[in-house]
Amino acid sequence: MAENIYKPHLAKVVEIKAETGDIKSYKFELQDPEVRKTFTWKAGQFLILDIFGIGETIFTFANPQTRSEFVECTIRKVGRVTEAIHELEIGATVGLRGPYGNWFPFDKWQGKNLLYIAGGVGLAALRSSIEFALDTFKDFKKKTILYGARSPLDICYKDRFSDWEKVPDTEIILTADKGADGWKHKVGFVPAVLKEVHPSPADSVAIICGPPIMIKFVLKELLDLGFTPEQIVTTLEMRMKCGLGKCGRCNVKHLYICKDGPVFTYSQLKDLPDEY
Amino acid sequence: MAYLIIKDDIKNLLDELIKVKAVFAPKKDAEDTVLFGKLASGAEWYGDSLLTHTTAKDKVYLQSETFFKIKKDKNGVFLEDPAEPAETVIFGCRPCDARGFDIIGKLFNWSGFVDEYYTKRIQKTTIITISCEKPESTCFCTSFLNGSPVNSTGSDLLLTPLKEGSCLAEAITAKGEAIITGYSRYFKEAGAAEEKAKIEFKTEAEKKITKKLDLPGIKQKLDTSFDSSYWDTAHLPCVKCGACTFVCPTCYCFDITEKAFDNINSERVRSWDTCMSELFTRMAGGVNPRIDTKKRFRQRFMHKFNYHVDNFKEELCTGCGRCIKACPVSIDIRSVIENV
Numbered sequence: 001m002a003e004n005i006y007k008p009h010l011a012k013v014v015e016i017k018a019e020t021g022d023i024k025s026y027k028f029e030l031q032d033p034e035v036r037k038t039f040t041w042k043a044g045q046f047l048i049l050d051i052f053g054i055g056e057t058i059f060t061f062a063n064p065q066t067r068s069e070f071v072e073c074t075i076r077k078v079g080r081v082t083e084a085i086h087e088l089e090i091g092a093t094v095g096l097r098g099p100y101g102n103w104f105p106f107d108k109w110q111g112k113n114l115l116y117i118a119g120g121v122g123l124a125a126l127r128s129s130i131e132f133a134l135d136t137f138k139d140f141k142k143k144t145i146l147y148g149a150r151s152p153l154d155i156c157y158k159d160r161f162s163d164w165e166k167v168p169d170t171e172i173i174l175t176a177d178k179g180a181d182g183w184k185h186k187v188g189f190v191p192a193v194l195k196e197v198h199p200s201p202a203d204s205v206a207i208i209c210g211p212p213i214m215i216k217f218v219l220k221e222l223l224d225l226g227f228t229p230e231q232i233v234t235t236l237e238m239r240m241k242c243g244l245g246k247c248g249r250c251n252v253k254h255l256y257i258c259k260d261g262p263v264f265t266y267s268q269l270k271d272l273p274d275e276y
Numbered sequence: 277m278a279y280l281i282i283k284d285d286i287k288n289l290l291d292e293l294i295k296v297k298a299v300f301a302p303k304k305d306a307e308d309t310v311l312f313g314k315l316a317s318g319a320e321w322y323g324d325s326l327l328t329h330t331t332a333k334d335k336v337y338l339q340s341e342t343f344f345k346i347k348k349d350k351n352g353v354f355l356e357d358p359a360e361p362a363e364t365v366i367f368g369c370r371p372c373d374a375r376g377f378d379i380i381g382k383l384f385n386w387s388g389f390v391d392e393y394y395t396k397r398i399q400k401t402t403i404i405t406i407s408c409e410k411p412e413s414t415c416f417c418t419s420f421l422n423g424s425p426v427n428s429t430g431s432d433l434l435l436t437p438l439k440e441g442s443c444l445a446e447a448i449t450a451k452g453e454a455i456i457t458g459y460s461r462y463f464k465e466a467g468a469a470e471e472k473a474k475i476e477f478k479t480e481a482e483k484k485i486t487k488k489l490d491l492p493g494i495k496q497k498l499d500t501s502f503d504s505s506y507w508d509t510a511h512l513p514c515v516k517c518g519a520c521t522f523v524c525p526t527c528y529c530f531d532i533t534e535k536a537f538d539n540i541n542s543e544r545v546r547s548w549d550t551c552m553s554e555l556f557t558r559m560a561g562g563v564n565p566r567i568d569t570k571k572r573f574r575q576r577f578m579h580k581f582n583y584h585v586d587n588f589k590e591e592l593c594t595g596c597g598r599c600i601k602a603c604p605v606s607i608d609i610r611s612v613i614e615n616v
Contacts, residue, residue: 006391242530246530275571
């Protein structure tokens, strides 16, 4: 019989980095050298992380397949399992299974402008896609990253921005809902900054991830700017257990977010009931 | 090729099977409730009730299944697989229950992702089904394509009681064939008269099922009724107990949790879950896309008669009617979907 779909690969925590007060980034190294060679994924897919003795939960791969020496996740402390993750120390053994779900359709985006719009820890779900686009930058035109957080202290991946900006035709626009002393970037909500920046929809794709309220207003702005539903892509999350469309809880209509998503275009979503 | 088995020999056959396999059959418990229980002798089989209180689903798809045991100590983490499932016979289930295994079996193999716990168990299980002579008012199996009191989908061996104190025995799969050849002293070849008697049995039994749903029509209605005000009131009597989902032969939704015994030992466990529970879709942080009872109620019927049909071209229901009997507030699944 084929591999047991519920059984994780063992991995060790090799690096922990505090991003903000409640967000940490982790690097995991798969223990079995054979698995390390064959374990691959595509930007946008997710994995199930297993904290033995506590339970499992779902995270997106934070790093793309072009930087796949380790498996990386960026995790906000929000519930029982993520609290246990935040307690992990270097050398701890965890389990990983996956990859699950679909991925960002880069093959359809060749030669286009990419506009990433993220809020809060939502940037973690887009990081794999952003870094994949930067690693293969010749395939795309301008890469714009509009990122907002509650406050300057809540900005995730601060130390990655200077490397990202070094890639030709890449621009990062940062905003905080509330500014602070020394904050040299924009102040205001992401949708308002988007309106001010006024990106052209010509030959562009907008990729968004953030809290539902941000997504709602960003969608409105993008449509006002002339983006068509086909040009808007987002990634959804719902409670999941299996990752393979079997446990029955992450459906929106007949689609399972874990299996048919998590990446959807707005043209797909607008025909689905608002139950996610 | 069809065979005959005398009703008195069925108990003898069960006595033989018990020696080599775990045999589960309808059996009265201490409170006279008829449930699938493990037989110690063929005489324990209680064949007089149409439907057991709950299905035989839990004999293959365990209500609580240990995926693996975890030992975490200073030497690392070790995962231990559970024991291989035993050879099992489910005897005396009804065609609706047997068809339930066929339906959830497809889900457990969906998109090439094989659930090995379900698959290993069903491979080691022989399902011996008995056709329904006296369907009840809650039965509606004939609403489904191929659904009938004599349907063989999901069964390995189908027994149909005939008037002369014997049953027509039809092997549906190799596992069913193996029962007939392995215990051939209890089976003799049936003739044309008995095969004809089965057709009469079918006609008579089907006549007793008066409720027939227009399922393609209902599917079409459900396609456009997600936002219908119907759901605002339809869910009101529901107390969200989830009994309907636990007695259902096709409800398959599950949870995966960790059962920790101490700081070293734990188990990864899969258990039946219910879409009627608020926790079912509640995420860490508190967001819940189906927080209203209306949404959970709608999900149950949409899943069974709309979404599942989109994905599998068949309903997630066999018409056994157990949910109608189990519901503490008398919600009838048939009227819920007909009245949309």
